[in-house]
Amino acid sequence: MSTNNKNENVLQETLIVLFYFFLIALVVTAVSACGSSSQSNSPSQPVAVPDSQGGGAPLPEEQEDFTLVSEVILSATGATSASETYASIESVFGEGSIEAPDLFAGDHTSTPHILEETDSVVGPHFVFLAHRDDDFNKGDQSDRQRNEIKTYDKSDDEVLGFEGETMQFEWYFYVASDMSLTSKFSHFFQLKARNDSEDNSNGNDDQPVITLSAVEKDSSGKELQVRHSVGFNSDGSRTSDVYLVRANWSDIADEWVKVFVQATFAEEGHFIMQITRVGDGATIIDINETNIDMWRGVSDEDFIRPKWGIYRSTAEVNKLRQQEERVKFADFVIRKGTL
Template sequence: MSSNNKKENPLVEVLKVLFYFLLIALVISALSACGGGANEAVPPQSIPITDPSASDGAQEDAGFIVESEASLRATGSASPAQTYSLIESVFGEGSIEAPDLFTGDHVETAHIIEETDSTVGPHFVFLAHRDEDFNKGVQSDRQRNEIKTYDKSDSAVLGFEGETMQFEWYFYVSSDMSLSSKFSHFFQLKARNSSDSNENGNDDQPVITLSGVEKDSSGKELQVRHSVGFNMDGSRTSDVYLLKTNWGDITDEWVKISVQATFAEEGSFSMQISRMEDNVTVVDINEPHIDMWRGVSGEDFIRPKWGIYRSVAELDKLRGQEERVKFADFVIRKGTP
């Protein structure tokens, strides 16, 4: 009786197995050559400043051609030392002006900490204490807890004459925060001049400030101010208000703030503030012809500052409880509008 189940030669079976293994190896090799490995390691950046034009060409964002970008994002660290190190890795050593860093000031507690929430994730919390905090170690009519870029920062985060920059961040402040009729600044664009000359306005007054003020007649007010600096005789000029609006428009929720400025005598400035919850724009400032330059030499620049810088001249208007102001995801870009 004949059978159709013929047993194959053992050598043929071995060759089949080898063929299958060879085929699998060729497929894996082809995928690796194409960079398709899902677990492929990406080396970390040693400098948190990127140059889009060095790779895929300049990037365009709503008509703005990005030439460089720097970002500062919280990691959620519980270590103040790591938080301060992170900030200085982007803005430069010495870029933090917190009371705990100055002898004779409120050194017992860290004034910039990190927390995490479900809306923005890790973020920075700036603290202010009415009765303990001074101004960089000096007891005066004001107190300061800020971060800034300055002459030791990378040039990518400084604005030189003729340059256009964008600044973006997320911001949270409580409606319960106490304000005075003087000033409480949360963001500034400030000039740094190599000379004390008043020829072009000096660098004493901030060019732009975002502030909260307590008005006797209308309650708390959000303000954006512009200054042209000192007069030639050294007298101080009055601020021009680009915005006065209800403080409650931005409180008790995260908002996104976007700024674009061209630093020139005939410069430009815009600021938009939108609520994250519903993406409604509550502040929209556009000044296409505005004096945004105070410099007198090629070494001069404009730099951003964030935090809490406030007057304590009206101490009775400020509550004794710790004040907390939150910031997240700072981005600084240079480019062409």
Template sequence: MKKNFLFTSNFILFFQVITSQVVLEANGPGNTYELINSVLANPNRDIVEVPDCNHASFGRHIDEVFDNELNKNVFQFHIHVTPDNDRCKVGVDDRQRNEIKTYGDSPENLKADEGETVQYKWKFRLSDNFKPSSSFTHIHQIKSVDGPYASIPMVSFTLRKSNPDRLELRHTSTTNQTTLKSANLDLFRGNWVSVVETIKFSNSGTYSLEIKNIATNQTILSYTNNSIDNWQDGASFARPKWGIYRSLNNQQDLQDETVKFADFSIEENPSTLSLEADIDIKTLKEKAENILLYPNPSSKEVEFKNANSDNYNAIEMYDYSGRKISIENKLNKDKLDVSQLSKGLYFIVFKKDTITAKVLKCYVK
């Protein structure tokens, strides 16, 4: 059952990758780390940051359960006041971490480059009596990779013990974090909420956030800024993180916690923004419907039959793992040289601005 699902989810994933969206959904108990890695990384890389080796008797600190409120499988992230620490690091006893992320070798559309707009969506549920640290308890971060400011998250959802306890939306483009907006933590405790976060990664960027109570559809935290520095200088890319990362400075304030997450989505240049370009998507896709590849499969050259360049202005190619293949020197008008590619299945994507008009399977023999 599990193996069949993974095959199906892989097929769905590759379709989503080439349309610039990747979705990670729980599919039931077992193989949780493997599922996460298969979507956010690759089978040979582990991007799950857990304290398992420091607490082997508990087992895996991320698992999957069926949730009756959402009527589907969800992820559970566990953290224990003791003996969990930060990824089993020796001598690190002032904080603890249980997170998932993307990383340098993830598919390109899972990493945010300067100038890109990315929309992140997910759901989460705190326990009914969740107790945050007075220092920090992060459940989401956008972090830069490389550069002098990489150690501090550019954006974070920080849960904080206060009067009242609150969730803070925190931001910095350097090292001086500020709170952009906050909400009473009682609005989150015991409730499933949905998050839509849209970021234009630029020194002159934009940021919007909407968090809703799923049961009532009430917006409990929203924020919009159309002129904000969303790029830490020196960064090679930015990436998301989700989970539990908290300070242990005041352990007496804390307890063992479980946070549930569901339906992670990463989408570059979301179509809701592209509509502003006033492009008729239905007409665009109808015009591209007749595009064919010939011969297919091929070992030398593939021709795009019935391809009208007025209906697309970019062609992209991806392999079966979702990795983007450079075709800059292989494309000549309506013909693509595939002679140097390894045997296998590829995807050719015809795009008009940021909208995918047509996706075709290309077999190289």
């Protein structure tokens, strides 16, 4: 056989071997893409948590059919100064969207009340602080204290809910089992109305439409509650809140949970809330209320807005401990969409 023929055979065999290696590589890549999505829990990398569209309890049909129109995200960056943290919040929710005691004259101005920390579960997150003897309500020394962030009339329309709109809200949430509570209220999330009326013609904006709260019950200990209010009656008398769910505080305490809310803002609206533990994926709260009154507006200028943080009664101050309380939040997401 000539030297040229030998070289041609060697070349052909080499090309065949390379071709088979290429096919094997394609198969391995395809199997990896279709296989498990588990990730490392090493301290250097936050654990990946399934989003609201996957895992956990079966999803309501309305959630599955949600078509995204807009999405706004507020995430901590690990900033070490309060000025950076406050600036990042206001860059998303609008200037004046922070109601922290250190921002109001006559209140607890000597220390920042929203900090940033990082852990191995959710990564960078916000820490909201409350101090029993020092914090007030936007400078007002009343029977309550407030440290919240919100959207409001100076925020972009993408983070405000107008009549007939459907919105989703998502965030991660952490509370400690030893946090002190009273028989009054401690709110961590609110959907509040802006109602351009003083005559209670459609409720009013005094009472939140929805609250995620906690109380200390004398008989059963600490309780997590989701409440719904229809506002005041037309004669000015106050209505009672309706409990959509009452759960054990211990079901969420000392662990990160993910909260998902979907709301359609209408007189006969729709409200969904799911709270899922990050660690084991257990669903703690699963609410799906149809034909629920989710609207208080009387004009095209009215809207519903979210609030997060610590807003609590101090009427039973002796039940609150002097130690600084810390409530953590991460990765706020606000979406608008259609069903």
